[in-house]
Structures are given as C-alpha cells and as structure tokens.
Amino acid sequence: MEGLSMGGYGAYVWTCFILAALVFVICEWRARLRQRRVYRDIEVRIKALGDTQ
Amino acid sequence: MWKFIHKLASPPHFYSLAARMVPWFVVPGLLLVAYGVYAGLFIAPADYQQGDAFRIIYIHVPSAYLSMMTYMIMAVSAAIGLIWRIKLAHAVAAGAAPLGAWFTFLALVTGSIWGKPMWGTWWEWGDPRLTSELILLFLYFGYMALRGAIDDTVKADKASAVLAMVGAVNVPIIHFSVEWWSSLHQGPTLVKKGGPAMDVAMLYPLLAMILGFTFLFAALLLRRVRAEVLFRERRTRWVKELVLSGGT
Numbered sequence: 001m002e003g004l005s006m007g008g009y010g011a012y013v014w015t016c017f018i019l020a021a022l023v024f025v026i027c028e029w030r031a032r033l034r035q036r037r038v039y040r041d042i043e044v045r046i047k048a049l050g051d052t053q
Numbered sequence: 054m055w056k057f058i059h060k061l062a063s064p065p066h067f068y069s070l071a072a073r074m075v076p077w078f079v080v081p082g083l084l085l086v087a088y089g090v091y092a093g094l095f096i097a098p099a100d101y102q103q104g105d106a107f108r109i110i111y112i113h114v115p116s117a118y119l120s121m122m123t124y125m126i127m128a129v130s131a132a133i134g135l136i137w138r139i140k141l142a143h144a145v146a147a148g149a150a151p152l153g154a155w156f157t158f159l160a161l162v163t164g165s166i167w168g169k170p171m172w173g174t175w176w177e178w179g180d181p182r183l184t185s186e187l188i189l190l191f192l193y194f195g196y197m198a199l200r201g202a203i204d205d206t207v208k209a210d211k212a213s214a215v216l217a218m219v220g221a222v223n224v225p226i227i228h229f230s231v232e233w234w235s236s237l238h239q240g241p242t243l244v245k246k247g248g249p250a251m252d253v254a255m256l257y258p259l260l261a262m263i264l265g266f267t268f269l270f271a272a273l274l275l276r277r278v279r280a281e282v283l284f285r286e287r288r289t290r291w292v293k294e295l296v297l298s299g300g301t
Contacts, residue, residue, distance in 0.1 A: 003094075042287050
C-alpha cells in the first residue's frame with residue numbers, strides 16, 4: 001500500500017501512468033480501425049465493380 | 054542513395070516494408086517502457102523537493118518531447134511533399150498529425166496534474182511554456198480540420214503543408230520559452246550545458262521511457278501511414294491485386 005500511495009501523491013502519479021497507457025491503446029486501436037475501414041471499402045468497391053462487369 | 058530513397062518512396066514498397074518493420078519497433082519499445090515504468094516507479098529514489106510527485110516526469114517528458122518531434126516530422130514531411138512532390142511524404146504528415154495531437158494532449162494533462170501539487174494550480178495562462186504547448190495542440194487540430202475540410206487530396210495536401218510549415222515556428226518557441234521568459238515551468242534538465250542535472254538512478258529510467266515511447270510512436274506512425282497509403286492508392290492496380298489476393 002505504501003508503494004501505491006507514493007507519499008501522498010499516488011492519485012497524481014497513477015493517473016498520469018494510466019492515462020499514458022490509455023493514449024497508446026487508443027492510438028493503436030484507431031490505427032487498426034482506420035486500416036480495417038479503408039481495406040473493407042476497397043473490398044466492397046472491387047466487389048461492386050466485379051458485379052457490374 | 055537516390056535509388057534507395059526513390060524505392061522507399063514507392064507506395065507498394067513502403068506498404069509492405071512498413072508491415073515488416075512494425076514488430077521491430079514494438080518489441081524493444083515495450084521492453085524499454087516496461088523497464089522505465091518499473092525503475093521509474095519503484096527503484097528511482099523520491100526527489101528531495103518534489104517527493105514522489107516527480108515520477109510524473111516519466112510520462113510527461115517523453116510525451117512533451119514526442120509532441121514537438123512529431124510536429125517537426127509533420128512539417129518536414131509536408132515540406133518534402135510540397136517541394137519534391139513525393140506523395141508518401143504527405144501521407145507521413147497526415148499520419149503523424151493525430152499522433153502528435155494525442156501526445157500533446159498527454160503532455161498538457163500530465164503537466165497540469167504535476168502543476169497542481171507543485172505549483173498549487175492546474176493551469177497558468179501567463180506561463181509561456183504552457184501556452185505555447187497549448188498552441189501546438191491547436192495547430193494539430195487546425196491541420197487535421199483543414200485536411201478534413203478539403204475533399205480533393207492534392208489540394209488538402211498543399212493547404213495543410215503550408216499550415217504545417219508555418220506552425221513549425223512554434224516548436225523552438227516551446228523549447229526555449231523557459232529560457233527566454235520567466236516561467237513557472239522548470240528550466241532544461243536533460244539537454245543543458247554540463248550534461249543532465251539528474252542522478253543516474255532517476256536518469257536511466259527516464260532515458261528508457263523516452264526511447265521506449267519513441268519506438269512505440271514509430272510503430273504507431275508506420276501503422277497510420279500504411280492506412281493512409283492504402284486510402285490514397287485505393288484505385289491503383291497494386292492495391293486491387295493486394296486485396297484480391299487477401300493480403301493485408
């Protein structure tokens with residue numbers, strides 16, 4: 001518990017570390033999401049072109 | 054040399070190369086951050102003035118450094134794209150902007166969280182370091198908004214490149230603000246004459262965090278730029294072949 005309290009600054013310190021982890025997770029998730037969306041759009045377009053030909 | 058650069062700037066080559074490079078940045082990045090977090094939280098001694106609150110630097114300093122470095126990557130890429138008309142350079146600038154905004158946000162919030170126990174306030178409008186860093190966040194927002202507002206990719210590239218280059222003047226202002234003007238923010242600790250003003254027990258975890266953040270940022274940037282390249286090249290033959298073959 002002493003390690004967690006960080007001499008009374010625990011709330012400040014842990015919030016920063018958790019926030020940093022969240023930022024990395026969000027950035028990774030958004031990068032994957034963007035890739036997936038673009039890829040799916042291309043698949044749909046190719047399929048639509050194939051259907052009309 | 055030019056042949057290598059020319060080959061690297063080719064979208065299909067970059068797209069496949071970037072996919073192979075990502076793990077080479079993620080693995081050392083995670084290892085360095087794991088060491089930095091453990092040593093920064095549990096091994097480094099508390100600061101004699103700031104106590105354990107100083108440990109916030111292990112997040113604040115790497116994110117502040119990345120916020121500025123990302124802007125420089127964005128501005129230089131935008132300039133390369135504008136001058137030499139290299140499409141990949143514009144894709145790098147476009148991919149870097151959201152990441153830069155996130156790290157600037159993280160630097161501002163962790164700085165504010167540090168400010169409360171140390172300075173007695175969450176925010177000080179008159180402080181040049183805080184204000185110039187906030188302007189950096191608005192520059193990222195402006196860049197992304199401008200890009201999103203123009204449908205034509207070529208026009209969006211040109212307009213946003215000009216904004217990125219003009220905004221680059223803010224980066225040295227952020228860096229030197231604590232030396233040029235009186236500021237609540239402390240002066241340089243790492244990059245200063247005579248070497249870093251920190252004990253090695255505090256310094257090594259910080260260097261590990263800076264390097265680890267940089268590696269992870271590089272992996273994120275590669276992912277972002279890959280998606281950007283795929284979007285820009287969506288009507289080309291190589292993308293069609295890639296998708297038809299089920300490749301990612």
